Amino acid sequence: MANLHIQLHLVALFFLSSLILPSNCLPALHPKPPVALHPKSPVALIVFGDSLFDPGNNNYIKTTTTFQANFPPYGETYFKSPTGRFTNGRTIPDFIAEFAKLSLISPYLQTGHHEVLTKGVNFASGGAGALVETNKGSVISLHMQFNNFREANKQLRLKLGKRAARRVVKNAVYLISIGSNDYLNPLINNPSMFKSHAPQDFVAMVVGNITSVLKKIHREGGRKIGILTLGPLGCFPRLRLANVAAGGNGECLEQATALVKLHNPLLSQKLQLLQKQLKGFKYSYFDFFTVYTETIQNPPKYGFKEVKSACCGSGPFRGNFSCGGKRGVKEYELCHYPKDYLFFDAEHPSEAANFLSARLMWGGPSNVTGPYDIRSLFMR
Numbered sequence: 001m002a003n004l005h006i007q008l009h010l011v012a013l014f015f016l017s018s019l020i021l022p023s024n025c026l027p028a029l030h031p032k033p034p035v036a037l038h039p040k041s042p043v044a045l046i047v048f049g050d051s052l053f054d055p056g057n058n059n060y061i062k063t064t065t066t067f068q069a070n071f072p073p074y075g076e077t078y079f080k081s082p083t084g085r086f087t088n089g090r091t092i093p094d095f096i097a098e099f100a101k102l103s104l105i106s107p108y109l110q111t112g113h114h115e116v117l118t119k120g121v122n123f124a125s126g127g128a129g130a131l132v133e134t135n136k137g138s139v140i141s142l143h144m145q146f147n148n149f150r151e152a153n154k155q156l157r158l159k160l161g162k163r164a165a166r167r168v169v170k171n172a173v174y175l176i177s178i179g180s181n182d183y184l185n186p187l188i189n190n191p192s193m194f195k196s197h198a199p200q201d202f203v204a205m206v207v208g209n210i211t212s213v214l215k216k217i218h219r220e221g222g223r224k225i226g227i228l229t230l231g232p233l234g235c236f237p238r239l240r241l242a243n244v245a246a247g248g249n250g251e252c253l254e255q256a257t258a259l260v261k262l263h264n265p266l267l268s269q270k271l272q273l274l275q276k277q278l279k280g281f282k283y284s285y286f287d288f289f290t291v292y293t294e295t296i297q298n299p300p301k302y303g304f305k306e307v308k309s310a311c312c313g314s315g316p317f318r319g320n321f322s323c324g325g326k327r328g329v330k331e332y333e334l335c336h337y338p339k340d341y342l343f344f345d346a347e348h349p350s351e352a353a354n355f356l357s358a359r360l361m362w363g364g365p366s367n368v369t370g371p372y373d374i375r376s377l378f379m380r
C-alpha cells in the first residue's frame with residue numbers, strides 16, 4: 001500500500017510537470033480552432049457510447065458497480081480524483097470539446113433534461129453495446145441512450161420552440177463509440193454465443209443496430225456524425241491475457257481481430273449508404289484499428305514506450321481488469337508514467353492514447369479519418 005502511495009505521488013508529480021513541459025512531441029499539437037462559427041450559437045457536442053466515452057453516467061447506476069470507474073487511480077493524472085472516466089485523465093470527447101473551444105461536456109445523468117442539448121451532453125455508459133442484451137441491467141444501452149436523447153430533444157422544443165430547437169439539433173456534432181462490448185462480452189464471458197451465431201451474422205446484427213440508431217438520430221434532426229470504429233480488440237491487454245490463459249504467448253487474440261475485420265468494413269459500407277439515403281447526413285469515420293495497429297508496431301513514432309501491457313492491473317500484461325482493486329482482486333500494480341503506455345487498464349486507452357486519437361479525428365490525415373474530419377463537422 002505504501003508503495004502504491006509513492007506511485008500515486010509520482011503520478012501527481014508527473015501531472016504537474018506536464019503542465020510546464022510540452023505534453024507531447026508530435027507536430028501539430030495545437031489543433032486549429034473551427035472557423036465560421038456564429039458566436040451566439042455554438043455547435044453543441046452530443047456524445048453516445050461506451051466506456052471509451054463515458055464521463056461518469058455509470059456513477060448514477062445504483063444497482064451494480066460492475067461497470068464503474070469512480071475510484072482511484074482512475075482520473076488521477078488530469079482530474080486529480082476519479083470522475084467515472086475509464087482512464088487516467090481525459091477521454092476523446094473531452095479533447096474534442098477542448099479543440100472546439102467548448103467547456104467540458106457533462107454526463108446526462110448529472111444534468112437532467114433541461115437545456116442540456118444547447119450546451120452539449122454526454123449519454124455514454126461504460127459496458128454499453130449496440131445490442132440491448134450486452135451487459136443488460138448493468139449499463140445504459142445505445143438504444144436507451146437514444147431514448148434519453150429524444151426526451152432531451154422534447155424538453156428542448158418545449159423550452160426554445162420548434163424552430164430554434166431544430167437548429168440546435170441540426171448543427172450539433174454527434175460523437176459515437178459503440179460495438180466493442182458486443183464482441184468483448186461474448187469473447188470473454190460467453191464464447192458459446194459464437195457457436196450459435198456465424199460471425200458474419202453476429203456482426204451484421206451489431207452493425208444493423210448501430211445503423212438503425214444513426215437513422216433515428218437523423219429522424220430527430222441530427223445530421224453530423226463522428227464515429228469511432230473498433231480498435232484492435234484482440235491486442236488489448238485483457239485479450240492478450242485471454243491468449244495466455246488459452247496456452248498462447250500473449251499474442252493478439254486472433255478471434256477478436258477477425259470480428260473487428262468484419263465489423264469495420266461493414267460499418268464503413270453502411271455509412272456510405274446512409275450518406276446517399278439520408279438528406280444532409282455527413283459523417284467522419286476514424287480508423288481506430290489501423291492507428292492502434294500502427295502504434296503497436298512502431299511505438300516511438302507516436303511517443304509510446306509500452307503498447308502491450310496496461311499501466312494499471314494485475315497478471316500477465318496487467319490484463320486482469322483489477323485496476324483500483326475492484327472485481328474481487330485487491331492487489332494491483334500501477335505504472336509510474338501512464339503517458340508512456342498505450343493502455344491505462346486492461347481494456348482502456350491511456351489519456352495520451354486518447355489525445356492521439358482525438359487529434360487524428362479532429363484534423364485528419366485522410367488515410368485515417370474521412371470523408372470529413374471532426375473539425376469540419378463543427379463548421380457550418
Ligand SMILES: *[C@@H]1O[C@H](CO)[C@@H](O)[C@H](O)[C@H]1NC(C)=O
Pocket residue numbers: 131132133204205206207208209212
Ligand atoms: C438488433 O439486435 C437485435 C438483438 O438485440 C436483433 O434481433 C435485431 O435483428 C437487430 N437489428 C438489426 C436491424 O440488425
Ligand SMILES: *[C@@H]1O[C@H](CO)[C@@H](O)[C@H](O)[C@H]1NC(C)=O
Pocket residue numbers: 290291294365367368
Ligand atoms: C497516414 O499518413 C501519414 C502521413 O501523412 C503516415 O505517417 C501514417 O503512417 C499513415 N497512417 C496510416 C495508418 O496509414
Ligand SMILES: *[C@@H]1O[C@H](CO)[C@@H](O)[C@H](O)[C@H]1NC(C)=O
Pocket residue numbers: 241314315320329
Ligand atoms: C485475476 O486475478 C484473480 C486473483 O489473482 C484470479 O482469481 C483471476 O482468475 C484472474 N483473472 C484472470 C482472467 O486471469
